[in-house]
Amino acid sequence: MNESSFIIRLVNMKLKKEEKKRKIINAAIKIFARNGYFNSRVSEIAKEAGVADGTIYIYFSSKEELLSAIFDEALLVFVEESRKTLEGITDPIEKLKKIVCLHLKHLGSNRDLAMVFQIEFRHNIVFMERLSKTKLADYFKIIEGVILEGQEKGLFKELNPRFCAKVLFGIIDEMVTSWLIANKNYQLEKDAEILVNTFVYGIAKK
Amino acid sequence: MNESSFIIRLVNMKLKKEEKKRKIINAAIKIFARNGYFNSRVSEIAKEAGVADGTIYIYFSSKEELLSAIFDEALLVFVEESRKTLEGITDPIEKLKKIVCLHLKHLGSNRDLAMVFQIEFRHNIVFMERLSKTKLADYFKIIEGVILEGQEKGLFKELNPRFCAKVLFGIIDEMVTSWLIANKNYQLEKDAEILVNTFVYGIAKK
Amino acid sequence: MNESSFIIRLVNMKLKKEEKKRKIINAAIKIFARNGYFNSRVSEIAKEAGVADGTIYIYFSSKEELLSAIFDEALLVFVEESRKTLEGITDPIEKLKKIVCLHLKHLGSNRDLAMVFQIEFRHNIVFMERLSKTKLADYFKIIEGVILEGQEKGLFKELNPRFCAKVLFGIIDEMVTSWLIANKNYQLEKDAEILVNTFVYGIAKK
Amino acid sequence: MNESSFIIRLVNMKLKKEEKKRKIINAAIKIFARNGYFNSRVSEIAKEAGVADGTIYIYFSSKEELLSAIFDEALLVFVEESRKTLEGITDPIEKLKKIVCLHLKHLGSNRDLAMVFQIEFRHNIVFMERLSKTKLADYFKIIEGVILEGQEKGLFKELNPRFCAKVLFGIIDEMVTSWLIANKNYQLEKDAEILVNTFVYGIAKK
């Protein structure tokens, strides 16, 4: 009995820790989105999270690590959710639509996250050494896989799949960024259908 | 004779000033490309340009202004050269290829400029108030115009021209960024043809 | 018990903060007295106070604020002590002597403070917007009040009381400044008696 | 003939130099009065004087020297005019009135000069090594002399003449400063009469 209550306590502590980590990450997303990474102060994030400045350093070893954690988490969601969603579907074009829709939904439903992801990620992928590029590569791999599948099924031209993945990613990326800059509240994911159609069939009349 | 020598002196001074401004801008491009805007020190730029720290402030009122000047100049070149190149061409698809080729050539021939432009521009367009967004809009307008022309000639589907411009811009942008990250020395502009073809005809087999 | 120890800790922190603030103010008085406000470096003050440069900015928002705090404090002492001292006395002339004696004693016992007060205060009252002029006005009001009282008692001529206060203040001020410049160590307050006598009875033989 | 035209040219040059020096001094008075010595820029003074920055250094070896020159000139006028005015007068009280009137007129008619003189002079007499204190001493000597004369004629009490001079100077000084701070345009010199009367006869009824 004593032992099990000890375990329960441990689990509770773990949960509380997770909870506080969440609060800090969410605060960071908010603040980074508002001012950009370099113009955000750790003390601001601490205030927003309702913790002391020093507390942040218990959970993250540096400001940069905190940014990195945001990216890791977001990419993890992208990759995992994409994989899960694709399971039941067979048509490659349908798959692409699903991926794009998910991507747009995920960012479109959380403007602050979108801001940090679009604006800071690209900035930091070049300059931050530690930044895990693996997760991003995984995401590209998924798209590439679908392209390849489409090619094998004779649906798509024999273009370089990586090239195609980049093209699609570029289009998505631009849509999100332009949605951010426009600062209007239209539903981002409703563009998924037309976006993929344009990617697949081009803009030329047959 | 005295008067004319005075004028010559004035012209020389003007030239020297222009020259020094150039040197500072080029140094800034180099340094910003290497470390990113926020991690670059004004003193580094001064050293690279071979001038004193204070001299930079004779030509630019702040570090931010210096960054802004780089963007302004780059965009000016984009817009002017694009306009000039399009003059003789009639086929919209050919026009798109020319624009894309020019864009890729311009950035591909100056990796440092590309770095600053791709990585810092996007970052700062959101956070820098002063940043002239007009020039960027002009550039988009040119692409949009070509799309519209293609639609009028019955070549392109009746999609929203602005949407199409964004799609194309997104594709170009991703190519450049990925070229930068890859850090390999392939010719960027040789992708122009296939890039536009993919944009125009899609990836699907007919 | 836990709660009370918590309160004790809070009180201790408060005390320590006050103590550190004191140390910084005293250091500033010393440094400002030595070099003048503009020729004093914040880092010098920090060194003298035995704290880090940045610590000063925890307690004062700027160098100017620090100077301002010195004035505020000094004037507060002037006003409060003057009021307190006058309480038991009825003779206006005696009151004047007390005020002057206090003024001279206060500055005479702290040459550095006198320096800052005489030399920087006058300099900055013109140029520093934030400088609280209210406290100085309060001090003048006290002197004016005594003059008025003397007039009501039929002791003093019917001159403008504000004018008289200025005259007295001017005399005191000159004595202090000249004591500072002379840089000799005579007792400043021993002039109080003759000073007030001269003010009250003039230099002319009856 | 040739020789005399050469001399005329030399004299003209000398005049032009004097003229330019004047322009710079006047500009400096204006700028120093507006912002205080430390917050004034040499380039501002140059602009106000209509000369290049470097030109100032042909006439004055440093910014400090320029301030010093302003003081020297003002004090010279004080001393010389005081001496001249006193010549015809015999009554010491009348003499004091003349001196005070002159002092107030001189500063009252040139607010900018008064500002620099009252506010910067006192500030700098302590910190500026080079500042000629001799001229100020001369001025004090004149006042002292009149006091002494009054004592010899049996008009004034046997107080320390230097002390009396300081008292009078303090009163004048306070009047000017308070006139400056008040920033109203009343005639400063009309206070001369009452000021000296108060100094001589005190504020007490007989």
Added chain:
DNA sequence: GATGAATGAGATTTCATTCAT
């Protein structure tokens, strides 16, 4: 684990002064 005061390296910017023209 949590706190937040303290640290101090370091960055941008200013400006008196110089000097080639």
Added chain:
DNA sequence: TATGAATGAAATCTCATTCAT
């Protein structure tokens, strides 16, 4: 003599990070 572009030392203030409590 006059100019004004260039210099570069130096100063204020910031802020990520630490650590005693």
